[in-house]
Structure formats: C-alpha cells, structure tokens
Amino acid sequence: MLVTLVEVVEQRQQYTNSAERLKAYNLREVTVNPDHVVCLREDHQMLKMLSEGYLPEDIDGRQQFTRLYLDRGQSGIDITVVGSVQTVKASLGVNAGNREVLNG
Numbered sequence: 001m002l003v004t005l006v007e008v009v010e011q012r013q014q015y016t017n018s019a020e021r022l023k024a025y026n027l028r029e030v031t032v033n034p035d036h037v038v039c040l041r042e043d044h045q046m047l048k049m050l051s052e053g054y055l056p057e058d059i060d061g062r063q064q065f066t067r068l069y070l071d072r073g074q075s076g077i078d079i080t081v082v083g084s085v086q087t088v089k090a091s092l093g094v095n096a097g098n099r100e101v102l103n104g
Helices: 044-051 085-092
Strands: 003-010 025-032 037-042 065-072 075-082
Touching: 003 085, 025 075, 037 085, 044 065, 065 085
Parallel strands: none
Antiparallel strands: 003 025, 003 075, 037 065, 065 075
16 A cells, blocks of 8 residues: 655755755655565654745645665665654554464
8 A cells, every 4th residue: 555645855966156055845746555664764854945945835844754775676765754754654554463473
C-alpha cells in the first residue's frame, strides 16, 4: 500500500547582489511505500527554516516536520515531510503493537 505525504523541497538557489545565498522551500506531494521506511525523526532544522520565513507563507507556525529515511538497496534517501512523527507514523500505518513472528 502506498501513502501520499507532503514533502518540503528546497528550491534552486537564489543569490543577492552580495552573492549571499537565499534559501526558499516549496511543498509537493510525494508517494511513499511504507515498507521502505527505515527511520522517522523530528526535523528541528526545518522548524528553524519555518521561524526564519523560508517556507511558504500559508504554513501554520505551529507545524511540525518529520525526516523519513527510505531504503534504496545499497543506499538510502531522506526526505522531510509535513507533520509530527506521530502523525506520519499513523499515516504510514506503523503500529508497534502489530508485530508478527515469522515461522521458518
């Protein structure tokens, strides 16, 4: 089962006249296979970006962000999505009480 979340994506870099790099972020939908999620962590860096005004203006200042670590075989990928760890965990259908013992 695939799950659709909202990902925070950094835009291409913009520079001011003083060659200072300006950060800007957009939101987009991303579809994730929960079977490939390795780890979930709260993303404190994105909270800082929100408070500094780098994220779109329509995001609530109380919003939380979660970094998902996805398995890609020999390597991995990490993405930041909108929502607390508990909310993302529930969306992915992860529940610690649903453990199964494999026979074999």
